[in-house]
Amino acid sequence: MGWLDKLKQGMKKTAAKLSGVSTTDLESLEEALILADIGVQTAHDLTEAIKKEKSEKVKEKLFEILVQKLTPIAKPLEVRKSDIPFIILMTGVNGAGKTTTIGKLAHQYKSQGYSVAMIAADTFRAGASEQLQRWAERTQSPIFVGAENEDPAALVYKSLETIRKNPVDIVFIDTAGRLQNKTGLMQELAKIRRIIQKHYENAPQETILVLDGTSGQNILSQVKLFKEACPLTGLIMTKLDGSAKGGVLVALADTFKLPVYALGVGEGIEDLNAFTANDYVQALLENVK
Numbered sequence: 001m002g003w004l005d006k007l008k009q010g011m012k013k014t015a016a017k018l019s020g021v022s023t024t025d026l027e028s029l030e031e032a033l034i035l036a037d038i039g040v041q042t043a044h045d046l047t048e049a050i051k052k053e054k055s056e057k058v059k060e061k062l063f064e065i066l067v068q069k070l071t072p073i074a075k076p077l078e079v080r081k082s083d084i085p086f087i088i089l090m091t092g093v094n095g096a097g098k099t100t101t102i103g104k105l106a107h108q109y110k111s112q113g114y115s116v117a118m119i120a121a122d123t124f125r126a127g128a129s130e131q132l133q134r135w136a137e138r139t140q141s142p143i144f145v146g147a148e149n150e151d152p153a154a155l156v157y158k159s160l161e162t163i164r165k166n167p168v169d170i171v172f173i174d175t176a177g178r179l180q181n182k183t184g185l186m187q188e189l190a191k192i193r194r195i196i197q198k199h200y201e202n203a204p205q206e207t208i209l210v211l212d213g214t215s216g217q218n219i220l221s222q223v224k225l226f227k228e229a230c231p232l233t234g235l236i237m238t239k240l241d242g243s244a245k246g247g248v249l250v251a252l253a254d255t256f257k258l259p260v261y262a263l264g265v266g267e268g269i270e271d272l273n274a275f276t277a278n279d280y281v282q283a284l285l286e287n288v289k
C-alpha cells in the first residue's frame with residue numbers, strides 16, 4: 001500500500017466525522033469540522049472564507065484553503081551533514097509514541113546510509129530501556145542504557161562522551177514521558193538539554209515533541225507548555241489511525257508555527273512518513289461532497 005492509501009486508511013475515523021457533509025450546507029460543514037477537532041475558531045474562519053466563494057467549486061476552495069494553511073508547517077526532518085552528530089531529542093507526554101517513533105526514524109535513516117545511535121534516557125519506567133533496545137536491535141544501532149533510576153542527564157553526558165570518540169551521524173535521545181503541567185519533570189528536560197550543550201554547543205539540532213493524535217485539543221496545551229520549558233524545533237503526530245480527532249493538525253497550524261515533520265499511522269516500522277499538506281487534506285476531506 002502506498003503512503004496516501006495508508007494515510008487515508010489511517011484517517012478513516014477523522015474523515016468519517018465529515019462524511020455525509022456537503023459543502024453547500026455550510027452550517028453542518030462548520031459543525032462537522034469542529035467535531036473533527038479542527039478547532040472552533042478555525043472551523044468558523046474556514047466556513048466564512050467559503051461563503052465568499054462565488055463559483056460552484058466549494059470543495060476545491062476548502063481544499064485550497066486547508067493546503068495553504070498547512071503548507072508552511074509541513075517540513076521534512078532534514079539531517080544536515082554539516083552538523084554531525086545530528087542530535088535529536090524526543091519529548092512528549094506518557095505513551096505519545098516517542099520510543100516507537102525513534103525506531104521508525106532510525107529505520108528510515110539507516111536505509112538512507114546514515115549511522116545512528118540511541119540513548120535510553122528514560123531510566124525511570126521499568127521496561128523503557130528494553131523497549132528502545134528492541135528497536136536498536138531491529139535497526140542495528142548502538143544504544144546507551146543507564147542504570148535503573150540513574151539521572152537521565154548524567155547518562156546523556158556519559159553517552160555523548162563516548163560518541164565524541166566514536167562519532168555517528170545521528171543520535172536519538174529517548175526521554176521519559178512527562179505531563180506538560182509537571183514542573184519538576186519539565187525542568188529535568190531543560191537540564192538534559194543543557195547537558196547536551198556542554199558537549200555540543202549547537203545541539204540538540206532537533207527537539208521534537210511527539211503528540212498522540214487521539215488527544216484532540218489537549219495537544220494545544222502540550223505544545224504550549226513544552227515549548228515554554230524547552231525550545232522545540234518541531235512536532236511529530238502519531239496514532240492518526242485510531243483517532244477521530246486528526247483535524248487537530250489544522251488547529252496546530254493556526255496556533256503555532258512549529259513544523260510538523262511526520263505522521264504516524266500504525267505501530268509497524270514502516271508506518272511513519274513525512275507530513276505533506278496535500279496528502280493530509282486529501283485524506284481529511286475524503287468523504288466531503
Ligand SMILES: Nc1nc2c(ncn2[C@@H]2O[C@H](COP(=O)(O)OP(=O)(O)OP(=O)(O)O)[C@@H](O)[C@H]2O)c(=O)[nH]1
Pocket residue numbers: 092093094095096097098099100101122125128175176177178210238239240241242263264265266267271
Ligand atoms: N496505532 C498506533 N500506535 C502507535 C503509533 N505510534 C506508537 N504507537 C503505540 O503506542 C504505544 C506507546 O508508544 P511508545 O512508543 O511506547 O510511546 P512513548 O511515548 O515512548 O511512551 P512512554 O515512554 O511510556 O512515555 C505503543 O503500543 C506503540 O506501539 C501509531 O502511529 N499508531
Ligand SMILES: [Mg+2]
Pocket residue numbers: 098099100122128174175177
Ligand atoms: Mg518511551
